[in-house]
Amino acid sequence: MLRVHDKESGSVYKMSLDKFFNPQSIAIIGATENELNITSAIFNNLFEMGYKGTIVPVNPHYEKVFGLKCCPSILDYEDNIDLSIITISSEHIPEILSQHIERKINNVVIISGGFAETGKRGIVLEAEIKKICRENNIRIIGPNCLGVLNNYSNFSTFFLPWSKIKRPSRGHLSILSQSGSYAASMLDMLYLEGIGVSKFVSYGNRVDVGESELIEYLTGDDSTRVIGIYMESVDDGRRFIRASRLCSCYKHIVVLKVGRQESGINAARSHTGAIAGRYEIYKAAFRKSGVLEVYNLEEFLDACKVLLMQKPARGNKILVITNGGGFGVAVSDMCSDTGLNLAQTPPGIREYLSEHFPEFFIFNNPIDLTGSAGDKDFGIALKTAFVDNDFYDAAIIIPLMPPPAMTEGVVDVISERAKESGKPVVVCTIKSVYTKKTKEKFESKNIPVFMSPERAVKAMNVLVERGKMDGC
Amino acid sequence: MLRVHDKESGSVYKMSLDKFFNPQSIAIIGATENELNITSAIFNNLFEMGYKGTIVPVNPHYEKVFGLKCCPSILDYEDNIDLSIITISSEHIPEILSQHIERKINNVVIISGGFAETGKRGIVLEAEIKKICRENNIRIIGPNCLGVLNNYSNFSTFFLPWSKIKRPSRGHLSILSQSGSYAASMLDMLYLEGIGVSKFVSYGNRVDVGESELIEYLTGDDSTRVIGIYMESVDDGRRFIRASRLCSCYKHIVVLKVGRQESGINAARSHTGAIAGRYEIYKAAFRKSGVLEVYNLEEFLDACKVLLMQKPARGNKILVITNGGGFGVAVSDMCSDTGLNLAQTPPGIREYLSEHFPEFFIFNNPIDLTGSAGDKDFGIALKTAFVDNDFYDAAIIIPLMPPPAMTEGVVDVISERAKESGKPVVVCTIKSVYTKKTKEKFESKNIPVFMSPERAVKAMNVLVERGKMDGC
Known part of the structure; x- marks a missing residue:
């Protein structure tokens, strides 16, 4: 674990949050095999992931649940419980929590909704939960959430069946999401994109544990290299800035802030009870603390992907090499739109290329x-204009595969030249059935591939913007 | 064929362009079975599509090509040829064209590059071709292009093997593209999206037939309901406005204009020799003539799709119904960003819903x-707020499938209510392996599905913007 020196926040949080991610024993309150109840999906997911800890079903109506001995109440179980998962109706939760106090169970994930997001009565109930947790040193993730997934301990509290939502493989991206539906959507998109995940937290109404503390925790998590945050509101602005600023010295943070516009702010309040506040303040805070902001889900995933695979660019002079002129035009437009500099090839490079290529190529x-x-032509162009010459800071390569002379060999050619250059490279190609294989090959060599000019340029811009921020 | 009365442009074009789309007999100049030569791919594509006309290979080196009798020169073939496809080296083309004059072949697709896009010599050669074509009444599509595809006559001049690029099914979208690589990319994306195509023209350097004349032609084409144009520059501004204005009374036109920024304009010149001119002039022209502008390939396809499946909205009051709060927040933000009005539910609707739904639902x-x-809950909400009440002009429905109580039955529920309402509806859902089937079911009922809040909102905005334009 990376040693992080942050005097202000101390390091107690590491201990108290660790049980959310690496529990040795868990209780599932309200456990049942009934398929319509979400606990059955939680059990099945744990079985499928191969969770190795102790699982204790709790329900007065059953003696066994999925073959495991079921306790009538948490008070009847005598061994240690690291973490409890609560899915029962919200009005019963204060009572259940008091049993947790008695049993000294200090980490709880409350999946159930029915709190501040539903109006007056829910707000009162949520305040009560909050008070119980503060006064008794109970740490809570939720309510109104999916909870936690840790691909490195094969543990999750997620109730979305893996048959309906695919689970991404093990990797180095960690996700924090206020929204459960966004979390679900991201899981599937990450799976489809082949982006590996370390931790995944959906924290919903956030009565206790929120993004700032989770960022602090993930700063010390070796298997996390990029943190992606879906944010409706922030729990503690100063702590968020402090945590992000420290974290972004070691890792990359990408944020998708929703509730930017008035109607979105209203919807966020109805959704997780979040008070989104003025968007401009968020923008300033992100800038201050090394956080990259993106504006939709696709950009979010693309930014995470490019930061996982490539390093930030030292400047904004971008070289584009293509075998499809139309894509070149679109990339040129987009580069101008985003402020990337498509500087003309210097004379030296141009002369060399015109000697070595047919005259109808364009230099x-x-x-x-x-x-x-x-x-091979891609190799020659890259070597001349990018490897042997230091004029450009980064490159967008567009190898369209349909022409007869193009083969999958281009993957090795481009990725070797990219490596030699020591500079960031992204690949843009056609979204097609055929290019899927090429994409996978590129990405196995850490060259990210984007299926449209727009996405490739935005991803490159992420590397350029991140490059500007570097140094802490 | 729709009867179109356009005094200014007349209707001669219909006859002269029709042979490009419905040729009874074609010649392929430079025909060979050599896999590395693009003519072999053209042959294979025609065979695979089941083209029923006569194919005449032309090449002095062979007696037969793919089992078809090969002529040494086009002069040696005595029967009628409707259309000739030329793929040989650019410098030989003027001579070949003079043979076409002799044989009275008036329609030619020139696939070959090596013209204005490559500099001085190419510009001279292109001017020569242009002169020949004007003086001898030969109509040309190209050069430097893919040419023509007509799914209704099983004909294409495309040299991209259908094994590498998938061909979309028969449908009601026609595409005009200056760029070949964009055209290729679109074919595959349309296939993946399941959007059916009528005609597809890639016209490259456009020495003769361009978008204006093609719009005129497609205005009278019954199987075309939406026209999508990838544009670097326009051939004849006044004719374009006139043609689009007339066409958009009957059909929808969507345009993706590249070469908007200076670097893009330069790249377009290198690419197809296009002089892109000032972007503001284009914007004004599009507005004037009922053309919807979009800004990237994804928006382009989404706009075409939504216009194929739904009718324009009569206003901008949008209802959103979701079972995933996070998606609701994102859609709210995006609606504000794009100027759509997420008006609050009027009291009558709210009261009814709160009587019929649990109190933690949000109204x-x-x-x-x-x-x-x-x-069923989606059905109740839609009936109350959208079918029985005329307050909202259109609806974005977000049925996320993972929760246990959601089944594919929701497709029928939503599409029936949408039909009853007589107002446009689009669906937004998670991009996932699981929802692919749901998407296909929705779209088989003409309810378009978009895999992110952003795309759904932009698609809805297309219907709203198109609604403002209506009436000609």
Whole structure:
């Protein structure tokens, strides 16, 4: 675990949050095999993931649940419980929590909704929960959430069946999400994109544990390299800035802030009871603390992906090499839109290329190798303009696969040249059935592939913006 | 064929362009079975599509090509040829064209590059081709292009093997594209999205036939309901406005204009020799002529899709119904960003809903049925707030499938209510392996599904913007 020196926040949180991610023993309150009840999905997910800890079902109506001995109440179980998962109706939760106090169970995930998001009565109930937790040193994730997933301890409290929502493989991205539906959506998209995940937390109404403390925790988590946050509101602005600023010296943080506009703010209040506050303040805080802001789910995943695979760019001079002129034009437009500098190829490079290539290739930036080009031509262009010459800071390569002379060999050619250059490279290609394989090959070599000019340029811009922020 | 009265442009074009789309007999100049030569892919594509016309290979080196009798030159073939496809090296094309004059072949697709896009020599060659074509009444599509595809006559000049690029099914979208690589990309994306295509033209350097004349042609094409245009530049501004204005009385036109920024304009010049001109002029022209502008490939396809499946909205009051609060918040934000009005539910509707639903459902707009909702709840909410009440002009419905009570039955519930309402509806859902089937079911009932809040809102905005334009 990375040693983090943060005098102000201390390091107690590490101990108290660790049981959420690596519990040795868990209780599931209201456990049942009934398929319509969400606990059955939680059990099945744990079984499927191969969770190795002790699972204690709690329910007065059953003797066994999924073959495990069931306790009538948590008070009847005598061994240690690291973490309790509560899914029962909200009005019964204060009583259940008092049993947890008695049993000295200090970590609780409350999945159930029916709190501040539903109006007056829920607000009162939520305040009561909050008070209980503060006064008795109980740590809570939730309510109104999916809870926790840790791919490194094969543990999750998620109730979405893995048959309906795919689970991403093990990797180095951790996600924090106020919204459960966004969390679900992200899981599936990460799976489809082949992006691996370390921790995943959906914390809903956030009566206790929120993004700032989770960022502190993940700062010390070796298996997390990028943190992605879906945010409706922030729990503690100063702590968030402090935590992010420290974290972003070691890792990358990407945030998707919703509730930016008035109607979104209202919807957020109805959704997780969040008071979103003025958006401008958030923007300033993100800038201050090394947090990259993105504006929709696709950008969010693309930013996380590019930061997992490539390093930030040292400047904004971008080289574009393509064999499809139309894509070159679109990338040029988009680069201008986002402030990337598509500087013309310097004379030295241009002369060399015109000696080595047919005259109908185009040696401006974008370098257009046309539909006649093959794998090797990409290698020559990259070597000349990017490896042997330090004029450009980063490159967007667009190897369209349909022309006859293009083969999958282009993956090795491009990724080797990229490595030699020591500079960031992203690949843009056509979204197609055929190119899926090429994409996977590129990404196995840590060259990120984006299926449209827009996405490739935005991803490159993430590397440039992150490069500007570096140093802490 | 729709009868179109356009005094200014006349209707001669219909006859002269029709041979590009419905040729009874074609010649392929430079025909060979050599896999590395693009003619072999053209042959294979025609065979695979089941083209029923006569195919005449032309090449002095072979007696047969793919089992078809090969002529040494086009002069040696005595029967009628409707259309000739030329793929040979650019410098030989003027000579070949003179043979076409002799044989009275008036329609030619020139696939070959090596013209204005490559610099001085190419510009001279292109001017020569243009002169030949004008003086001898030869109509040309190209050069430097993919040419034509007509799904209704099983004909195409495309040299991208259908094994590498998938071909969309038969449908009612026609595409015009200056760029070949964009055209290729679109084909595959349309296939993946399940959007059916009527005609598809990639016209490259456009020495003769361009978008204006093609719009005129498609205005009279019964199987075309939406026209999508990828544009670097326009051939004849006044003709374009006139043609689009007439066409958009009957059909929808969507345009993706690239070469908006200076670097893009330069790249477009290198690419197809296009002089893109000032972007503001284009914007004004689009507004004038009922053309919807979009800004990237994804928006382009989404706009075409939504216009194929739903009718324009009569106003901008949008109802949102969801069972995933986070998606509701994101949609709210995006609606504000794009100027859609997420008006609060009027008291009458709210009261009715609160009597019929649990109190933790949320009856603002977005109506949030929460993770507890099932298929029928969507039906009740839609009936009350959208079918029986005329307050809202259109609806974005977000049925997330993971919660246990949600089944595929929701497709029938939503599509029946949508039909009853007579107002446009789009569906937003999670991009996932599981929801793919749900999406296909919705779209088989003409309810378009978008895999992110952003895309759903933008698609809805297309219907609202198109609604403002209506009437000609």
